[in-house]
Amino acid sequence: GAVVSQHPSWVICKSGTSVKIECRSLDFQATTMFWYRQFPKQSLMLMATSNEGSKATYEQGVEKDKFLINHASLTLSTLTVTSAHPEDSSFYICSARGGPQEQYFGPGTRLTVT
Amino acid sequence: DAKTTQPTSMDCAEGRAANLPCNHSTISGNEYVYWYRQIHSQGPQYIIHGLKNNETNEMASLIITEDRKSSTLILPHATLRDTAVYYCIVRALSSEKLTFGTGTRLTIIP
Numbered sequence: 001g002a003v004v005s006q007h008p009s010w011v012i013c014k015s016g017t018s019v020k021i022e023c024r025s026l027d028f029q030a031t032t033m034f035w036y037r038q039f040p041k042q043s044l045m046l047m048a049t050s051n052e053g054s055k056a057t058y059e060q061g062v063e064k065d066k067f068l069i070n071h072a073s074l075t076l077s078t079l080t081v082t083s084a085h086p087e088d089s090s091f092y093i094c095s096a097r098g099g100p101q102e103q104y105f106g107p108g109t110r111l112t113v114t
Numbered sequence: 115d116a117k118t119t120q121p122t123s124m125d126c127a128e129g130r131a132a133n134l135p136c137n138h139s140t141i142s143g144n145e146y147v148y149w150y151r152q153i154h155s156q157g158p159q160y161i162i163h164g165l166k167n168n169e170t171n172e173m174a175s176l177i178i179t180e181d182r183k184s185s186t187l188i189l190p191h192a193t194l195r196d197t198a199v200y201y202c203i204v205r206a207l208s209s210e211k212l213t214f215g216t217g218t219r220l221t222i223i224p
Contacts, residue, residue, distance in 0.1 A: 004157075006157075032210060034210075034211070034212075036214075043201075043214045043215060043216050043217060044152075044158065044214040045214075046211055046212075046213070046214075049210060049211070091155070093157045093158070095157075095158075095212075097210065100207050101146070101163065101207065102160070103160070103212055104160065105150075105157035105158045105159070105160075106157050107156055107157045108155070108156060108157045110155070
């Protein structure tokens with residue numbers, strides 16, 4: 001199947017700083033990518049849908065000014081957590097849509113804010 | 115997209131077939147049934163999907179009832195590496211989103 005990578009796989013940052021997470025589709029082009037967040041022992045929650053060349057669509061309750069999404073090319077989307085706080089500590093997972101039926105997930109990025 | 119109901123957890127002996135049920139009684143005619151699994155601390159992995167016919171691939175089989183209100187994912191010979199949370203998701207092709215429920219935590223017992 002198609003491969004989606006994320007970088008970094010884990011990151012620790014101090015409260016108040018910003019962190020950027022990259023999501024890349026390695027062997028296919030993805031006009032649409034998705035960002036999810038998963039807290040311990042909980043399911044994945046969709047944060048936003050990222051479309052190449054246009055603004056992301058955020059789910060209800062997700063602050064767009066805090067979670068900045070950029071989808072500048074058909075193979076790269078980035079999520080920047082601005083002014084991170086300990087409650088933003090979570091597992092962030094991206095996925096990329098490879099076709100009408102396929103959606104491939106990255107390995108996830110574990111963010112810890114101290 | 116229609117909601118799904120899955121058991122919270124299941125155990126299965128190694129080497130046996132693991133049968134994971136999913137109820138989707140409000141499924142619409144244009145909605146597909148997808149199965150993903152998530153091994154601890156990894157991203158979800160696609161397993162299989164179907165509309166109304168039974169499907170089989172190298173990982174699993176998907177059995178969908180004739181009325182499409184429920185389905186069963188079958189892992190024919192479970193191994194310890196199949197221990198994961200399994201998610202049953204209903205989605206129309208026109209919908210971009212995958213909405214994850216709580217899934218079934220499957221534990222393969224040696």
